[in-house]
Amino acid sequence: MCIMRASRLLSLLLLLQTRGRLTAPELAAELEVSVRTVYRDVEALSAAGVPVYADRGPAGGYQLLDGYRTRLNGLTAEEASSLFLAGLPGPAADLGLAEVAANAELKLLAALPPEPRSHASRMRERFLLDVPGWYRSSDDVPHLSEVSEAVWDGRPLHMTYRRWGKQEVDRVIHPYGLVLKGGSWYLVAAPPDGGPRTYRVARILTLETLPGRFTRPEGFDLGGFWHSYAKEFRERMYTAEAVIKLAPGRGDLLAYTMGSDVVGAALAAAGEPDPEGWLTLTVPVESITHARWLLLRMGADVEVLGPAELRTLMSEAIAELGKLYH
Incomplete structure (x- = not known):
């Protein structure tokens, strides 16, 4: 108590x-x-x-009382900021906070009473968060440290940025925040006369911190913006639908192939299986050609019913494979 x-x-x-x-x-x-x-x-x-x-x-x-601040066993401002990344040694290192994060962890452990200190040590020994997905490494982000300083200090940036399709553009931006998603760093920023957008930090080719400071929009919520952006991105990403029949017991494989969220919703909306146990599903896909590539990985566990264009592409691909292995 x-x-x-x-x-x-x-x-x-x-x-x-x-x-x-x-x-x-x-x-x-x-x-x-x-x-x-x-x-x-x-x-x-x-x-x-x-x-x-x-x-x-x-x-x-x-x-x-004005001016009163409590202190935690000598923690510096940088060390206190790094506490939010104490369980993420890779991202802490990306931001140039690896040493201060380690120092902060040591000071916190020293400040704790024996029982909580023992509990914290066991947590560190038994749990690890590894951010990047399997079979992919983290992005190379040589400009991340300078970007993070500009975010913190409210300084405008001039950058050369490589867009999709390898098109290079020049941008002056006001950096609002950084987000780590799936092992990749994203910058939420806005042009001086526009609304916030997202930029992948690894695609920044050149970077210059400009003089002066910008005024951050009052009430801007980084978490709220990112949540809305991610939802809209998913909705934009799925531009078509595929109607398929799925073999009995292959829901996990389809979820691994096409994504658990997408397949989970499709399975929940599906009707009863046919007498042989096959389910008819309607799943959103990024494009017809992308769906062909994904569904070919399922082999004979999936039959495409529609649209006709996708069924034709599947048939053509299977015919080519037949010639190859004849």
């Missing part, structure tokens, strides 16, 4: 430190406790010497 309260007191202190003035109901909602408990915890912090005080009235609330 004492450990739980100590953790809650620290959370309350950090909330006040990071967000400024908060009311008792707001703190209670964040900490998932009663308002009465918040009153007791604030009194405990005050008794421990933390300069927290209350403003009365409709616009009142609790806040810390």
Whole structure:
């Protein structure tokens, strides 16, 4: 019980430190406790010497004395920032934070009581996050460190960028944030007179940090933008549909071939199997030609019913294979 309260007191202190003035109901909602408990915890912090005080009235609330900051065993600002990447040694190294991340981890472990320290050590020994997918390496991102500095400092960038099809373009951009997805780094940025877009950092050929600073759009939410972008990207990616018959027990293989999300939704929408156990499915595909390449990998476990163009392409490919292996 004492450990739980100590953790809650620290959370309350950090909330006040990071967000400024908060009311008792707001703190209670964040900490998932009663308002009465918040009153007791604030009194405990005050008794421990933390300069927290209350403003009365409709616009009142609790806040810390101006200038007060709690410190965690000598952590520097860079080390504290790297904590978000403590479990990602590869990305931390990409951003130039490998050493400070290691130092931060050591300082955190030293600051913990014996039991939590032992638990943290076991977690580090037993769990590892490996970001890139199988059979692919991470992107080569020589400009990532400079990009991350510009994101942090709010500085505009001038870059030469290689678009799809190897077309090179010049862009002046305001960098809003970086996203690591599937082992690849993406920059969310906007031209000075436009809305945010995404750029793959590995496709930046040349980069120059420009003088001055830009004003970040008020209320811009990197996580919210990326979630919407990823959803729209998936919707744009699937431009056609294939109607197939799937052999009994081959749903896992189809999911491995075409993606678990796509196949899972198709299986959920499918009707009853035929007397031989074959299922008729409608699955979204990027294109008819791409679908042919994917479905050929399924061999005789899939029959294409439509569209006619895809069935013809499958038939032609199978005929060519027959000539090759005749």
